[in-house]
Each structure stands twice: as C-alpha cells, then as structure tokens.
Amino acid sequence: MKQPIAEIVSVGTELLLGELVDTNSAWLAGDLRDRGVFVYFKTVVGDNRQRLRDTVARALDRSDLVIVGGGLGPTDDDLTREAIADAVGETPQVDPTLLARLEALFAARQREMPAINRKQAWLIPSAEPLDNPVGTAFGWLVRTRGKLVVAMPGPPHEMKRMWLDQALPRLALGPAGFWHTTIHTLGIGEGSVGELLAAFTGQANPSVATYARRHGVDVRVAASAPTPEAAAGLARPVLAEVERVLAPYIWGRDAETIAQVIGRLLTDRGQTVACAESLTGGLVADTLTDTPGASGWFRGGMVTYTPEAKRLLGVRAATIDKNGVVSEPVARAMAAAARRKFGADWGLATTGVAGPAALEGQPVGRTFLAVTGPAGTTVAAPPTWLGERRQIKERTVNGLLMLFFRLLRGEPTP
Amino acid sequence: MKQPIAEIVSVGTELLLGELVDTNSAWLAGDLRDRGVFVYFKTVVGDNRQRLRDTVARALDRSDLVIVGGGLGPTDDDLTREAIADAVGETPQVDPTLLARLEALFAARQREMPAINRKQAWLIPSAEPLDNPVGTAFGWLVRTRGKLVVAMPGPPHEMKRMWLDQALPRLALGPAGFWHTTIHTLGIGEGSVGELLAAFTGQANPSVATYARRHGVDVRVAASAPTPEAAAGLARPVLAEVERVLAPYIWGRDAETIAQVIGRLLTDRGQTVACAESLTGGLVADTLTDTPGASGWFRGGMVTYTPEAKRLLGVRAATIDKNGVVSEPVARAMAAAARRKFGADWGLATTGVAGPAALEGQPVGRTFLAVTGPAGTTVAAPPTWLGERRQIKERTVNGLLMLFFRLLRGEPTP
Structure with a gap:
C-alpha cells in the first residue's frame, strides 16, 4: 500500500466525558506521519453501537486505512467488534482457537474466565486476529472492499505493542518522504530558545518548532522531500546549526530520557x-x-x-x-x-x-x-x-x- | 448563558504529529458535560495561522462558546493570538499593564525577559486578559457577536487553573441536568465487574459503564434529568446497588487517589x-x-x-x-x-x-x-x-x- 489516507477513530464515552485521555490517537498520528501516511480525520465517538457503526462506515468510505482504538473489552459497553461487523455486514462468532488461548490466559493467572469474556474470542469472516502479548483483548485486522480496518485495544501499552508488532508488518506501508528529530534541552526558557533560533522558526521546510515540556524545551527539526534520504539531507544543515547554538543546553534526542x-x-x-x-x-x-x-x-x-x-x-x-x-x-x-x-x-x-x-x-x-x-x-x-x-x-x-x-x-x- | 453549545479547538502541530498528547480537550469536555454544556466538535489544528483562523471562524459560526487551548507561547509558531485577532477582524497591541506584569515575573526569577516574549502581553479591543498564576502566558476572553472565545495556554496545569479560577466565573454557565460519579475498584477484573453489574450496564438512563484503568476497574454511574437534583435522585438507587455488589473492591470515588x-x-x-x-x-x-x-x-x-x-x-x-x-x-x-x-x-x-x-x-x-x-x-x-x-x-x-x-x-x- 502506497501513501494511503488513514483515519483514526477513538472509541469511548469516557473520552467525550473527560473520564479518560486519548493518548493513542496522538501516538498513532505521529507514527503514521513518520511512515508517510497522512491522517485527515481524527474522530472521538462514544460507546454507542449505531454511532460507532456509522463512524466506521463513513471512515471506510473516505479513507484507505481505518484505525479503531478501544471498545474491545469484555463488557456490554465494549461495542467495537459489533460495530465493525455491522459496518461490513458480517456476524461475529466465537473462534475456538482464540477461546482456548483466552481461557489459558486466565488459568495462568489462577482465575476462572467469566462467561462475559467469551466475546473477546469473537471473529468475523473478513477479520484476522492480532495477538496481544500484554492483555486479554485480541485485535482485528479486517480486509474489506480493498480497504483495511485495524481494531486495537484502548490501553496504550497494549495498543502500541499490537500496532508495531502485529498490525504494521501486515500493512506494508510505503516509504516516508518525511524526516524529523526532536532535541531536548534544559536550563533555558522557550522565549530564549526562540530568539536563538529566530532565523529558522519562520521557515516551512525544513521547519524548526519549539515546545515547552515538563522536561525542558524541545526543539523539533523536520523536513519533507520525495524520499526520506532527501528529507534528511535537507534537514541536516539546519539541525547542525540548531545543535551548535543550543549546545550548552542539549541533553538528548527523540525518545531518550x-x-x-x-x-x-x-x-x-x-x-x-x-x-x-x-x-x-x-x-x-x-x-x-x-x-x-x-x-x-x-x-x-x-x-x-x-x-x-x-x-x-x-x-x-x-x-x-x-x-x-x-x-x-x-x-x-x-x-x-x-x-x-x-x-x-x-x-x-x-x-x-x-x-x-x-x-x-x-x-x-x-x-x-x-x-x-x-x-x-x-x-x-x-x-x-x-x-x-x-x-x-x-x-x-x-x-x-x-x-x-x-x-x-x-x-x-x- | 444557558446550555450553550461549546467547541474545543486544540492547537499545535505537535498534536498532529504525535509529539504531544492532548489531555486538555478530554478534561475540558468532562468539565463542560458536568455543567450541562454539550460539546459537539473537538478539533485538532496545527501551528498554521490561516488554518487556525479558519477553524476559529467556523467554530464561532456554529457554536456559542469556543475554547482554544495552546499557541500562547512567545515564539513565532505560537499563533493563537494572531488567529483569533484575524477571525474577529482586530489588531493585537502590547498592553502596558500586562507587559509590566510579565517583566516583573521574569525579574522575580532573576532572568531578563527576551524581547520575543512581548507578544505574550498582546490584547485586542474585544479581549479581556485572564490571569495565569502558574506561568507566563495570559489567556484571553473574547466577546464577539454575542459569542465567546476563551483562549488558554497549553500546559495542562496552567489551563486548568485558568479555566476554573478565571474563565468559569466570567461565563455564568447554566445549571446542569446531569449527574455522575465514578467508583474506583481494585482486585477484580473488568469481566467480573461486568457480570456483577449485568442488570445495569444495558440501560441508558441511569447508565452504568466500566473502564479498565491503571489503578483498577472504574465504574461510572450517570443520569440525566431536567435538574441536577432529579438526575441525582434517578441515579441514587442504582448507585446504592453498585456499591453493595462491589463493596469488597471499592476504595474511592471520583478525583480521590x-x-x-x-x-x-x-x-x-x-x-x-x-x-x-x-x-x-x-x-x-x-x-x-x-x-x-x-x-x-x-x-x-x-x-x-x-x-x-x-x-x-x-x-x-x-x-x-x-x-x-x-x-x-x-x-x-x-x-x-x-x-x-x-x-x-x-x-x-x-x-x-x-x-x-x-x-x-x-x-x-x-x-x-x-x-x-x-x-x-x-x-x-x-x-x-x-x-x-x-x-x-x-x-x-x-x-x-x-x-x-x-x-x-x-x-x-x-
């Protein structure tokens, strides 16, 4: 699949009521951007089968890849499986292999599996299960009308593992023409960083942006070009200058703590x-x-x-x-x-x-x-x-x- | 103002690129819901003056209260002030009182204020400043065409303080006909909670929903009615039954840790x-x-x-x-x-x-x-x-x- 248009759907009434923060869509948007995938829509929808079905159906109409997060728990208000099945016109059934694995998970924790959890072993004909090594909710990868739906559990560490280890290898996304890095500084205010970098923050490509964070001021250098290598080449001289100017304050890069x-x-x-x-x-x-x-x-x-x-x-x-x-x-x-x-x-x-x-x-x-x-x-x-x-x-x-x-x-x- | 329609706009390219998580819109949505204010749209927009201006203008067309979070920092890519000014057709100017307070803040921290920070002292004629006791970014409360725009800084603890202490007292929101509480449990899985509460989780009002959290399984009981008192009355018997059934596992309520x-x-x-x-x-x-x-x-x-x-x-x-x-x-x-x-x-x-x-x-x-x-x-x-x-x-x-x-x-x- 080359440069698909993706759409992120975050499921949960709690997200509309402030009961929970949606960290997943931001993380996914960043990961997709780095892979050259554009995200045009981010939607939050509640635990309502009809509204969720409509949201998934609309997303399938206008996007190539629909990523649904949340609603894969065992309870009555976990409706993502039902809604996707509705949207593609199929009926979920308990998959014996998944059920056996689910029961083994509970047994390993010395607990009996409540009957209600059986729906976590559901599949539909067009869905392939995605393993979850750190939780009880399997994901779904649904292929329908030449499009893809990836459904993953809401807990962030479960979603991330599933996305990286299970979903991505199956998606074969195209190469990115985008390059970026984030430099971490401490001991200097955002205003002073902005002044030191004034020559760069006005330009669009490569772009230089500053963000005040709990761990200090971050500086993101990004560039777009036809290939990742060309983008990196475009960013290189700007990055070198940023690193030179801020040298006394820089402590790390990207995911480093x-x-x-x-x-x-x-x-x-x-x-x-x-x-x-x-x-x-x-x-x-x-x-x-x-x-x-x-x-x-x-x-x-x-x-x-x-x-x-x-x-x-x-x-x-x-x-x-x-x-x-x-x-x-x-x-x-x-x-x-x-x-x-x-x-x-x-x-x-x-x-x-x-x-x-x-x-x-x-x-x-x-x-x-x-x-x-x-x-x-x-x-x-x-x-x-x-x-x-x-x-x-x-x-x-x-x-x-x-x-x-x-x-x-x-x-x-x- | 009675039962207004609100819209939340979160500003920052970092939110579209996964550089930062938008905790603010969830928190605000929850707070608004508790006050009987419906949120119909949540939008994330990048640090782009034209797109941000368009987003604010569209929000002002379709909503009564537009809450903009982020983009109030001192640097070139902090464009919320510019965009709001564009949307309401006014020109920002440095306010001498705000400038003096800003300079005093830097002086108290033994730092000289960079000239770039002057834009944090901007106002437009229809904007009233909102104090920020825990940061350098003032907020704006803009009254235009019978509608309101509240602009607040992005850092969550600054936004929350400003919303509760500065913005809300000026908004005079109407009474809520909504009541809810969240019960915190530990030591029981979400599936088992769902089974114990099966009699309630299917009904819409009062509603009972379960959420797996890092601190255990939460159960939210909510009800809607013409008045908050009637809503609380509607929820009361269900809440009592939930508390009875889950008694051995309950450790707290709502914001309690x-x-x-x-x-x-x-x-x-x-x-x-x-x-x-x-x-x-x-x-x-x-x-x-x-x-x-x-x-x-x-x-x-x-x-x-x-x-x-x-x-x-x-x-x-x-x-x-x-x-x-x-x-x-x-x-x-x-x-x-x-x-x-x-x-x-x-x-x-x-x-x-x-x-x-x-x-x-x-x-x-x-x-x-x-x-x-x-x-x-x-x-x-x-x-x-x-x-x-x-x-x-x-x-x-x-x-x-x-x-x-x-x-x-x-x-x-x-």
Whole structure:
C-alpha cells in the first residue's frame, strides 16, 4: 500500500466525558506521519453501537486505512467488534482457537474466565486476529472492499505493542518522504530558545518548532522531500546549526530520557549513584529506575521526609537545627550521606517546599539541589518554582538530573 | 448563558504529529458535560495561522462558546493570538499593564525577559486578559457577536487553573441536568465487574459503564434529568446497588487517589507509615508523597535496589542468601525493617522483577508485597504481571496500596 489516507477513530464515552485521555490517537498520528501516511480525520465517538457503526462506515468510505482504538473489552459497553461487523455486514462468532488461548490466559493467572469474556474470542469472516502479548483483548485486522480496518485495544501499552508488532508488518506501508528529530534541552526558557533560533522558526521546510515540556524545551527539526534520504539531507544543515547554538543546553534526542542518558554515562565509566530525597519524595529514584538496566548503576536511595529520617541517613542534627531542613547545607549533607551510606561514586539530594503550605518560613517552590562526586560537591538553588505540588516535584527532579548530567560531562554548571 | 453549545479547538502541530498528547480537550469536555454544556466538535489544528483562523471562524459560526487551548507561547509558531485577532477582524497591541506584569515575573526569577516574549502581553479591543498564576502566558476572553472565545495556554496545569479560577466565573454557565460519579475498584477484573453489574450496564438512563484503568476497574454511574437534583435522585438507587455488589473492591470515588484515602485513614488514627522498595524503585514513596499533607503520616522510605542496600536497611544476609531477593521472606523482612528503621506504625515493601530481563530465575512481572503493622505481617504474591517495566512498577504499587488499604480497614485480604 502506497501513501494511503488513514483515519483514526477513538472509541469511548469516557473520552467525550473527560473520564479518560486519548493518548493513542496522538501516538498513532505521529507514527503514521513518520511512515508517510497522512491522517485527515481524527474522530472521538462514544460507546454507542449505531454511532460507532456509522463512524466506521463513513471512515471506510473516505479513507484507505481505518484505525479503531478501544471498545474491545469484555463488557456490554465494549461495542467495537459489533460495530465493525455491522459496518461490513458480517456476524461475529466465537473462534475456538482464540477461546482456548483466552481461557489459558486466565488459568495462568489462577482465575476462572467469566462467561462475559467469551466475546473477546469473537471473529468475523473478513477479520484476522492480532495477538496481544500484554492483555486479554485480541485485535482485528479486517480486509474489506480493498480497504483495511485495524481494531486495537484502548490501553496504550497494549495498543502500541499490537500496532508495531502485529498490525504494521501486515500493512506494508510505503516509504516516508518525511524526516524529523526532536532535541531536548534544559536550563533555558522557550522565549530564549526562540530568539536563538529566530532565523529558522519562520521557515516551512525544513521547519524548526519549539515546545515547552515538563522536561525542558524541545526543539523539533523536520523536513519533507520525495524520499526520506532527501528529507534528511535537507534537514541536516539546519539541525547542525540548531545543535551548535543550543549546545550548552542539549541533553538528548527523540525518545531518550535524561535518566537513560545519565545511565549510559555512568555505565561507560563504571560508576554508580545513590540519592536522598526530601520534597521529591521518591521521584528521583523512580525516574532513575524507570531505565532498563538501572540496577547496574543505581545503588539505592532514601526518602527522608522528616528531620528524624534525615538524621537516620547521616545528616547531623546540628546542621538541621542551625540551617533548617530547607537549606543549602542540608542538601549538601544529604548528598554526601547518600553517597557514603550506599557506597556510590555519586550522591544526589533534594530538599525544599512542595506545598501546598510554606515550611520554616520558606515559600512553596523553594528548593535546593546537591550533587556530590569524586571531585567535590555542587549545590544549586533554582529560582522559586511556580506551580502545584506535582509540578514542583517534577521540576526539581529535572533540575537535579540536568545538574548531574552537566557534572558528568564536565560542563560548567549554571 | 444557558446550555450553550461549546467547541474545543486544540492547537499545535505537535498534536498532529504525535509529539504531544492532548489531555486538555478530554478534561475540558468532562468539565463542560458536568455543567450541562454539550460539546459537539473537538478539533485538532496545527501551528498554521490561516488554518487556525479558519477553524476559529467556523467554530464561532456554529457554536456559542469556543475554547482554544495552546499557541500562547512567545515564539513565532505560537499563533493563537494572531488567529483569533484575524477571525474577529482586530489588531493585537502590547498592553502596558500586562507587559509590566510579565517583566516583573521574569525579574522575580532573576532572568531578563527576551524581547520575543512581548507578544505574550498582546490584547485586542474585544479581549479581556485572564490571569495565569502558574506561568507566563495570559489567556484571553473574547466577546464577539454575542459569542465567546476563551483562549488558554497549553500546559495542562496552567489551563486548568485558568479555566476554573478565571474563565468559569466570567461565563455564568447554566445549571446542569446531569449527574455522575465514578467508583474506583481494585482486585477484580473488568469481566467480573461486568457480570456483577449485568442488570445495569444495558440501560441508558441511569447508565452504568466500566473502564479498565491503571489503578483498577472504574465504574461510572450517570443520569440525566431536567435538574441536577432529579438526575441525582434517578441515579441514587442504582448507585446504592453498585456499591453493595462491589463493596469488597471499592476504595474511592471520583478525583480521590488511593494514596489520599490511605492518608486520611492514617491521619484519623494518628498512625504513620514507611516503605522499603526494590523493583518499584521509589514509586511507592512518590505516590504517597503526591498527597498534600503527607509529611503528617509518611515517615520515609528506602529504595534498596541492591542486596547491599537491603542489608543496610536491616534485612539479614542469610534471608537473602537462602531465599533470593525476589521472595516472600525478603519482602517480609524489608517491611519489618522499614517499620523499625523509620519508627513507623506500618511498614510496606515490594520486591520483584521489573524487567526487561529475568532475575534469579524468576520471570519478569513476578512480585512480592508485604505490609506489616501493629497486628502482624501480611505478604502477597500477585499473579505474574504482563506488561512492560513501567506498567509492572505501577501495578505493583497499586497492588501494595490496595493491600494496605484493606488492612487499614480491617477487611479480609485476597
């Protein structure tokens, strides 16, 4: 299939009522765009058999590839199978092979399969089942009138696996004439990035766009051309200039996380890290340990949410009494204690006020970061953060990891 | 304004390319529905002045209230102000009051304001500015031809604050004839919930719908009637029956998180908790400390990602050597050590295999949970989780918190 027109249908009354966020259509749109497939319509429709049938039928009229997400669960309001069957004029029946596999899945989890789940083993004559290695809902690939319908479960990690591993290999999409990359920066505002890149942000191809994100400001460089190679060639000089101008702030590219980049730097030099957290409450450790292989370089962490816990870690009572827990000396002492206690090469620490109330006379958003390593300790006091509890935690973690990243690379810190 | 028709426009090429997920339109749709406002159209449009202008103009033709999210940043590709001005035929100018406030914001963060940010102080004659206490982008409320346009920044926490605190009080939306609530359950599959509620899930008003979520299965009970009171009255008997049938699995309602519910139970009895985490890597502590006021009942935690760190916590080497780190005895010992070390009433622990590789011959997804408290220790070995690293961490935390919740309430554990 060459350069087909695709349409994304997201199913679920919860999406119209704000009960759930539709992450899938954005992810799919991005994946399709990278493969040279245009998405002209994105529709959200509720759990209503007639409206869903009409939506699928209309999509089949105007598009080549219809991707339906959601509505494959076992309950009465999961109607995607019924609606697709209606739209193509077929009748679903239980497929014995699928049923046996479904029952085995439940048995493996020491549960009896409720009878209601039998509909998850349905097929129609024009549908081929798509495996789901991480859930109970099989997908459908329906070939009808020279067009395709791909139905996949709503949970994002199930949908993504099914799309990449099961659906795409069967679709044989044409080559893309589109190339793009996203550069991640930290420590510079979107306005300043925009000024530095003013020569590029006005042009259409290659295009340069900036986005304020929780992990910093992202810069996307994209180009279109008849072939992917030509598009990449078009983007190359612009990308080089963007990388040159923003060099002090860049920490990664595309799907990379800053924790992954840090993990790679630590692995390369055979070093390890440990952390001590006050206001971030475990989010530093959680962020680091989201990286596969973290056990090779992450020694452990302590969430010292009370002064007693900080003393337990190894911070002297006098340091706390003299400076207060929200202070540079306490951040410094926590990092040193974490490094020592866990026997790591590096120690990281956060202390501050996550809110909603002020603490020890310090305002919400006031934070101190410390990184200690083989060559000494660096302490930072970022500007007082605006935002709510979760945002303050996230910004503190991002600031700490950026500081650590710079020290690991031997770069000057702000 | 009574029962207006609203339309949501989400702005950003990144939304069409999969660079960013549109959480805002779902949240807004839900909020509007609860206020009796119907949303007929949800549109995603890119950072293109002409297409954005056309979208806003079309929305103004067919809807009473147009809510535009995103495109209020300082850079050239932030075009919402320009497009709205085009659509209503006015010209933006820098407002001196807004400019002074913007400059003060930068000064407070010890940064000079880049000249590019001046456009964030623009207004048009028919626009009233909307304050943004947590960011630099002001919103606009535009009154034109008896209709309203509300433009708000894209970052979700900025948009939500602005919508609730600034926009809604100025809109005077009519009373809703809609009532709904969402009940959160854990420990039961969606199929089993569907079977227990089969008598209700087929009916339209009141409606009962089930959704599989990361935190368990949600059940939404909703009803429509001429007034909110009548709708609530219609829903009440169905809700009572749903609560009766699912009682052993229910942990909360609506915006409540399980960490909040646990925090309230601990506060009520003047007790505290501490945790020790292996595979969850800090996510238990992070989840608990997302709750405002957590410092009143959360003593601290330790992320023991290595056998040495587990011994540091107080787990005996013999326990690890004999059973392996992924074992019931180690989970039990970790919970006891966390309770003892932090001087808490309760100790929580997780150990297991987050993946991607197996560990000590145990498969990915194998986990052990332990909760120890004044009356003893409970250990659980959930069925081996399907899914990827992050999902396994989240499911483990949910399972642990549900187990803790049941023990706090004195309920039997599975």
